Amino acid sequence: MKKKILLIQPPFYRLFKSTYSLDRYPLSLGYIGGTIKRDTSWDVTAWNTDFSKKSERVHLSYFGGIGHKHYLESLTDATVEIWSDIQTYLEKHRPSVVGITSKSQNFRSVTMIAKIAKEVDRRTIIIVGGPHPSIVGKDTLNCPDIDIAVKGEGERTIIELLDAFDNDRDIGAIKGIVYRKDGQAVENHPRELIEDIDSLCFPHEYAPEILKDFRDYPLGCFQNIFAVRGCPHNCSFCGSRWIWTRKPRFRSPGNVVRQVQSLMKMGLRRVVFEDDTFGVTSQYIRSLCTALGEHCPGINWRCEIHVNLVNNENISLMKKAGCNEIFLGVESGNNQILKAMKKGITIEQAISAADIIRSHHIQFSTFIMAGYVGETKETLNDTLNALKRMRPDFIIFSIFMPYLNTEVYELCRGKGLIDKNYDVSLHNHQSLVNNFSDITPKETYSILIRNMAKNIDRYNYLNWIKLTFSWNSLRKVKEVGIVNALKKAWNIIRGK
Numbered sequence: 001m002k003k004k005i006l007l008i009q010p011p012f013y014r015l016f017k018s019t020y021s022l023d024r025y026p027l028s029l030g031y032i033g034g035t036i037k038r039d040t041s042w043d044v045t046a047w048n049t050d051f052s053k054k055s056e057r058v059h060l061s062y063f064g065g066i067g068h069k070h071y072l073e074s075l076t077d078a079t080v081e082i083w084s085d086i087q088t089y090l091e092k093h094r095p096s097v098v099g100i101t102s103k104s105q106n107f108r109s110v111t112m113i114a115k116i117a118k119e120v121d122r123r124t125i126i127i128v129g130g131p132h133p134s135i136v137g138k139d140t141l142n143c144p145d146i147d148i149a150v151k152g153e154g155e156r157t158i159i160e161l162l163d164a165f166d167n168d169r170d171i172g173a174i175k176g177i178v179y180r181k182d183g184q185a186v187e188n189h190p191r192e193l194i195e196d197i198d199s200l201c202f203p204h205e206y207a208p209e210i211l212k213d214f215r216d217y218p219l220g221c222f223q224n225i226f227a228v229r230g231c232p233h234n235c236s237f238c239g240s241r242w243i244w245t246r247k248p249r250f251r252s253p254g255n256v257v258r259q260v261q262s263l264m265k266m267g268l269r270r271v272v273f274e275d276d277t278f279g280v281t282s283q284y285i286r287s288l289c290t291a292l293g294e295h296c297p298g299i300n301w302r303c304e305i306h307v308n309l310v311n312n313e314n315i316s317l318m319k320k321a322g323c324n325e326i327f328l329g330v331e332s333g334n335n336q337i338l339k340a341m342k343k344g345i346t347i348e349q350a351i352s353a354a355d356i357i358r359s360h361h362i363q364f365s366t367f368i369m370a371g372y373v374g375e376t377k378e379t380l381n382d383t384l385n386a387l388k389r390m391r392p393d394f395i396i397f398s399i400f401m402p403y404l405n406t407e408v409y410e411l412c413r414g415k416g417l418i419d420k421n422y423d424v425s426l427h428n429h430q431s432l433v434n435n436f437s438d439i440t441p442k443e444t445y446s447i448l449i450r451n452m453a454k455n456i457d458r459y460n461y462l463n464w465i466k467l468t469f470s471w472n473s474l475r476k477v478k479e480v481g482i483v484n485a486l487k488k489a490w491n492i493i494r495g496k
Contacts, residue, residue, distance in 0.1 A: 002043040005162065006095040007033050009048040010102065010109035011082045012428075015074035018081050022050035024221045025211060027274060028101040028130055028154075030203020033210045035155045038201055040162050047089070047212040049082055049113075051221075068431040075108045086113060090120040097165065099158065101130040102140075104239070104403050107425035114145035127161065129154040134242040135405050138178050138185040149178040152191055152243055153229075155200060193245060197229055198255040202262060222263065224272045227256050227288065231276035233306065236342045236407040237372070237400070240276050248280045253291035260296045270300045277329075278303035285314050289321035300324045304367075307345040310353035315360050325363040327396070328353060333386025334379040337372055342407075347386050354390035366392040369429075370452055371400040371445070373411055375437045380448055384455070393463055397456045398429030399449060400436055412436055 007029050013020035029046040036044040074080045090098075098117045102110040114126045129150035133140040140149035148171070150157050157176045164171050171179055176191030194200065204222040208214050230248040231240055251259075260271055279285035292299065302325035303318075310328075318326075330350045332338050338345060350366075357364045368387070370380060387395060402409040404424055412418045417436045427434055432453070437445050 002041060003097070003162075003166070004043045004045070004093065004095040005036060005097040005099060006090075006093070007036075007044065007046045007099045008086075008101070008113060009046075009050055010100060010106050010113055011050045012106045012109065014050050014052060014082050015071045015080065015109070017056070017070075019052050019054045019056040021052035021055035022048060023055055023218060024048075024224055025203065025207055025217065026101065027203055027224055027226060029211075030207065031200060032099065032101075032129070032154055032158055034201035034203050034206035036158060036162065037206045037210055039159050042162055044210050045093070045095070045212055046207075046210050049086060051213070051217070053213065053216045055218075068428065068433065071428075072426065075112065083112065083116065087116050087120065090117055090124075094121060095124065097125045097127060097162070099127045099129065102128050102132040103130060104132045104135065104424045105401075105428045107132050108423075109425075111143045111145065114143060118145045125165070127158070129158075131239055131243055133178070135239045135403065138187055139404075141178060141180060141185040147180065151176050151178065151187075153194055155194065157191055193247065193249065194229075195249065197226075197249050197251050200251075202259045204263060204266070219267055220270070222266065223268055223270055224274050225256070225259055225263075226274055227251050227278075228275040228280055228284075230280075232280060233277065233344060234342050236340070236411075237369070237403065239403045239406050242405070244276070250280075250284055253284075253288045256288060257291050257295045260292065260299055264296065264299060269298060270302070273301060273303040275303065277306045277309070279305065279309060279314075282309065282311075282314055285309065286317060289317040289323075292321040293317075296322070298322075303327070304329060307350050307353045310356050312356060312359075315356055315362065319360045319362060323362060325365070326357050327365050327367065328357075328392075329367045330386070330390070331367060331369045332372065332379065333383035337374065337379050340374055341372060347382070351386065351389050354392065358391070363393050364390075365394040365396060366390060367396045367398070368456070369398045369400050370449055371434060371437055373400075373408060373415070373417070373436060374439055375400075375445075376439050377444070377448055380452055384452065387459075393467070394460050395456050397453060399431060399434045399453075401427040401429060401431070401434050402436060 009022070009026045009029055013022055026048055029048065033044050033046040036042055100110045100113055110128055117124045117126055125148070126146050127148045127150060128140055128146050133149035134151045137149070137151060140146060148161070157174065160174045161171060164174065171177065175189050178185055178187045207222060228248050228250050230244040230246060232246050232248055234246070263271055279288065299322045301322050303323065304327040307328060328350065331341060331343060333347050335346050338347065354364060368383060370383065401424065402412045402418065415438050417438055432450060435442055435445055440448065
C-alpha cells in the first residue's frame with residue numbers, strides 16, 4: 001500500500017466567514033505536491049482548506065466587511081466548520097505525513113491543524129514549510145505538535161524526507177530542516193538554492209490528480225505562475241529573502257512560454273505573475289515579453305513591478321506581450337518613510353511611473369502600507385496626496401505589522417513597541433488594532449488610520465462600480481447583480 005501525504009493550505013479567509021474563499025490553487029501546494037507526484041511513489045493529496053465550494057467574494061474592508069475580532073474567535077473555536085472538516089478528513093484517510101504551508105499571519109491556523117492531526121493519530125508526522133518557518137527557524141517547534149520545520153525552498157527537502165521515511169533512515173543529514181532530537185530542536189545546515197528553476201514542475205499539470213475538489217475550482221484558480229524566484233531589493237519590512245534570498249533565479253523565457261501555452265490549452269486567456277517583482281532586470285523583461293508576444297498571442301496577464309523598472313520601453317513591450325494590469329509597491333507617499341523602509345524609490349519616481357503606466361492604457365493598482373514606524377498625521381496626509389496624483393484604479397491598503405526577524409522588527413523591539421510575547425499570527429494587515437507608531441499618540445493614530453481606511457474603501461468601491469458598468473467589465477455585474485452592487489457602493493459611500 002502506498003504511503004499517504006496530505007499537503008494543506010491552512011484557512012485564513014474562511015475564519016472571517018465560512019463562504020469567503022481563496023479561489024486559487026496555492027503555488028506552494030502545487031510545487032511541492034507536483035514534485036512528490038513526479039518523483040516519488042507516495043500517494044499525495046493537496047488541500048486548500050481556504051477554498052469554499054460556496055465561494056463568496058472576499059470583502060475584508062475595514063468597515064464594510066467581517067472584522068478581525070470574528071477571525072480571532074474562529075481561530076480556536078473547535079465548532080467552526082473548517083476545523084470539523086479537517087478532523088473528519090484525517091479520520092477517514094489517515095495520512096502518515098501532513099505537510100502544512102505557513103505564512104506568519106496564519107501560523108495559529110497551522111498549530112490548530114497540527115493539534116487536530118495529532119489528536120486523530122499521534123503517529124502522524126507533521127511537517128511545516130513556507131515563509132514562517134523559514135524566518136523563525138527553531139521557534140516553529142515551540143508548537144509541540146509540529147515535528148519538522150522546513151526552511152527555504154522545499155522541493156528537494158521533501159523528497160529527501162519522504163525517502164528517509166520510506167527507508168527508515170535518520171534525517172540528521174538532511175539539509176534545510178529543523179527537527180527534534182532527544183527532546184531538543186536541532187537545526188541542520190541550510191539547503192543550497194535550486195539554481196535551475198526550469199527543472200521545477202508546472203504546478204497546474206498535476207492538479208487534476210492531486211488537488212482535492214479539483215472539479216469544483218473555477219478555471220481562473222490555476223492562472224498564477226512564477227517566472228522568477230528571489231528579489232534583489234532590501235525593503236526593511238519584507239521577509240521574502242528568508243525563503244528565496246536576494247539572488248534572483250529565472251525560468252528561461254522558453255520555459256515560461258511552455259507553461260503559459262499549457263495553461264492556454266486548458267482554456268485560460270489570462271495569467272498572473274506571482275513574482276515578488278516582475279522581470280527584475282530590463283534585459284529579462286525584454287526577452288520574456290518578446291517570447292510571450294511571439295508564442296502566446298491572445299494571452300493577457302498581470303504582474304507587480306518595481307518602480308525603478310517602469311519606463312516607456314519596458315511598459316510598451318509588456319503591453320504588446322499582453323500585460324493589461326500592473327501593481328506597484330509604493331507603500332508611502334512620504335520620502336522619509338520610504339527611506340526608512342529602504343524602498344529605494346522616491347514618491348516623485350512613483351508618480352512618474354504611474355503616469356507612464358496610465359499613458360499605455362494599462363489598469364494600474366498600488367500597494368499602500370500605513371502606520372510604519374515614525375508615521376505621523378503629516379506623513380499619512382502625504383500618502384493621501386500622492387494617491388490623488390497617481391490616480392490608481394485600485395488601492396491595496398494594509399496596516400503595518402512587523403514580521404519576525406525582519407529589520408523593522410528589530411527596530412520595533414529596540415524602541416519598546418513590541419515585547420517578547422509579541423505574536424505575529426494574531427495580527428494581520430486588516431487589523432485596526434495594529435499600532436506600532438512611536439511618534440503619533442495611540443488615540444490620534446487610531447482615528448487617522450480609521451479615516452484613511454474609510455476613504456480608501458470609498459475610493460475603491462466607486463472605482464469598482466465605474467469598472468463594473470464599463471463596456472469592458474459588464475461581466476462583473478452578472479457576478480453580484482446590479483442592485484447588490486449599487487447597495488454595497490452606497491453603504492460604503494455613507495461610511496456604513
